[in-house]
Amino acid sequence: MRKIVLCILVAYFARAYEYNKLLLRTQSSLYPKLMLMDQKLSSHIKDKRIDFYILVTAIDRLYAKYFKKQLDRLYATGIGGYRFCSKIVNFSTFLADKRSEADAIYLLRAKEDILKQVAQKIANRRDIYSFTYEKKDLLYGFLCNVAIEKEVVIYINKKVLLRGDFEFLPQLYQISRFIEP
Amino acid sequence: MLNLKKSLSSRILFYFFIVGTTLIVGVFYTFEEAGKEAFKQMEKEKAEVIVNTILPTIAMNLYLGMTSNVNKVIKEVTKNNENILGITIVNNGKVVSSYLKKDIGKSEYFIMTRTIKRPNSDESIGRMHVIYSYAHFKRLVNKYSKLLWIFLFGIAVLLILFSIYLEQLLSPLKQIVLQLSNYTPKKTLSFEFSDREDEIGRISRTLEKMQQKIKSYALKQENMNKILEEKVQQKTQELKKRLYMDSLTGLPNRFRLQEDLESLQDATLIIINIDDFKELNDLFGHKTGDKILANFAQNITNLISTNYPKFYRFSGDEFAMLFNRKMTKSDIEQFLGLLANKIENMTFFHGDKELSLHVTMGACIGKDGALEKADIALKKAKQHKKSYEIYKESDKSVERQYQKNIEWIKRLKKSIDLERVVPFFQAIVNAKTKRPKGYECLMRIKGDERQIHTPYEFLEIAKKSRYYPKLTQIMIAKSCQYFQHSNCSFSINLSILDIMNKEIVQTLKESIDKYQVANQLILEIVESEGIENYSLVHDFVAEMKNIGCQIAIDDFGTGYSNFEHILKLPIDYIKIDGSLVKNVSTDENSELIISTIVNLAKKKKIATVAEFVSSAEIYEKVKELGVDYVQGYYFAKPEEHVEIECNQ
Secondary structure, eight states, X not given: OHHHHHHHHHHHHHHHTOOOHHHHHHHXXXXXXXXXXXXXXXXXXXXXXXXXXXXXXXXXXXXXXXXXXXXXXXTTTOBTTBEEEEEEXXXXXXXXXXXXXXXXXXXXXXXXXXXXXXXXXXXXXXXXEEEESSSGGGGGTXXXXXXXXXXXXXXXXXXXXXXXXXXXXXXXXXXXXXXXX | OXXXXXXXXXXXXXXXXXXXXXXXXXXHHXXXXXXXXXXXXXXXXXXXXXXXXXXXXXXXXXXXXXXXXXXXXXXXXXXXXXXXXEEEEEETTEEEEEEEOGGGXXXXXXXXXXXXXXXXSOOEEEEEEEEEESHHHHHHHHHHHHHHHHHHHHHHHHHHHHHHHHHHHHHHHHXXXXXXXXXXTTSOOOOTTTTOSSHHHHHHHHXXXXXXXXXXXXXXXXXXXXXXXXXXXXXXXXXXXXXXXXXXXXXXOHHHHHHHHXXXXXXXXXXXXXXXXXXXXXXXXXXXXXXXXXXXXXXXXXXXXXXXXXXXXXXXXXXXXXXXXXXXXXXXXXXXXXXXXXXXXXXXXXXXXXXXXXXXXXXEESSTTHHHXXXXXXXXXXXXXXSEEEOOGGGHHHHHHHHHHHHHHHHHHHHHHTTOEEEEEEEEEETTTOOEEEEEEEEEEEOTTSOEEOHHHXXXXXXXXXXXXXXXXXXXXXXXXXXXXXXXXXXXXXXXXXXXXXXXHHHHHHHHXXXXXXXXXXXXXXXXXXXXXXXXXXXXHHHHHHHTOEEEEEEETTSOOXXXXXXXXXXXXXXXXXXXXXXXXXXXXXXXXXXXHHXXXXXXXXXXXXXXXXXXXXXXXXXXXXXXXXXXXXXXXXXXXXXXXXXX
């Protein structure tokens, strides 16, 4: 009986950490494109290569791979004249790396303190694009999230947007919703 | 039909109408077209604005793959904008999103296509087709057209009002023209617009002033016309007087006589001719002649105390007396005798010389053809050397002869003009050998029907006419031309009249010279007419002989010529008169005369020619009498064409 209860609990928690693959596919499709909406992208990417880091905890590595696979499939030939290079990086590695070359980071689920640290780390960099899997994670200080509600919705953190050195196309603002923490 | 040429106001209004209508139609079409174009452009721009507004959003959504957003956008835009009938988004040949209104099929529209570019790039990611309706455009155009029509209608109304105003403005001119059209210098027109200050008023005032001037001028003109009319009447009277009055004697003239004759129911007419008045003129001069005529007229007028007979001057020395009734023969004879006696007893003075006049009179009893008949009677009296004659019905023959003479004069002229005067040639034969020695050229005239007229018919008339010299000249020229290449002699008849005529003599000399016929030519001078001026004839004969011509005396033995004078002329031939020759075989006197002539001729060594030899008997007789040459129908008739080779 105990084993049964334990399995149910494990399954329950496991499901709690389960990722929506449709959302992953949508986000993998949109996030690089959203980067191209920034008219200052060329000033941020000097080497003509977009280094897109997928920040992940060990437990979600499988989904990170799935996400990367989607990215690599979609942007194998590059995007908007830029070569596209995705990389799965642990949160701890990213936080430990003092000279990170990431142009954009994508955050899968993580603990609140880790997310705060990451947010703390990129706050000094005004040219890094930060995307989240979870909409609520934006509130920690990340730039953009794509969610699937009744339709696909783009959320932008107004504070991060204003703090950063971005100049997105006005049309993007028209179709996006802003979050003000 | 509007007569534009006659009315200035009609013309102005007509052209105003034309210009106005053209302007309205032109403005309407120009503005309508321009408006349509502008509205169309406006609609396109509107569509452009809409497209440009939604295109970035759609591009963004399409690029991001947010097709539901795209759908949402195009649906909202299409719903919110009635002019947009539908939007279709195509990507890679596939319709990504499309929204079309249901009633699209009924509408007229245009499609605007735009390339959808990736945001922040020129990369094409699809096409957007916007179906835009013309409905709004049409509504606008209709509204605009309506407004334009109202505007143009307003303009048209204004133009009509202006036309009416113009018509009213010009109507005074029409009235003035109407008034002027009935104007005569005797009328005084009053123009109601003369108190106006404008041009119409000035025209009216000027016309009134002009009217006054014309009136005074017309008055003057009228007076002048009256004077002129009086003058014309005076002159007409004078001319009439001149026409009907003889200026020398103051007597009525021939025209008056003719009119008086016509006005009378019956009449008796006498024509009075003063005998030998020409000589009187030549002797004393025309001035004296005129004075005598005037005195004569006065004396006769003094004899007449009553209205009739009326006395007229015809012309020159001819006068007439007209009775207004038909007199008996005995009465008129008595009157004529009395008048002749009175005239003969009249004395006229020229200086210290006393002159008396003799007159010949012709009278006609009755009105019909009185002038001609009295004239015939006058001629008859002259012929018979009587002081007067009264026309009788038997005198008609004279009248006929008179007519015939006139016809012959015409015929002579025609014959000369048409070259119908021709020489005929009659052979002159050697009495011994009977062979032609030469020809006598005889004048003939060919008639209209080719008949031949001999001089017997026309010579006497011709001599009295001005055509006689021309006839002789033709004969001379044609005869000389005919014998120019002949060895025959040929003779031409010349009268004393011909010899006296310088032109004829000149023609004769020229023809002889031209055709070189001097040695063949024999000039036959007619003796029977009586030669008076022998010295002239002698000179002529001498000159012709000198040239080489021979001379013959024609019709010798019958004339009144002085034998002595004739025989002194250097003549070559004597042509014995035909009247002697034709009786020679029966009349001893003729035989004796011919025998004497021949003997005389032989002594003078002059050859003799016997004319009118018409039979063998006559021929034998004249031959026996010693005549050298013979001529007559026994040998040959006159012919138009003869053998021109002769035995001399």
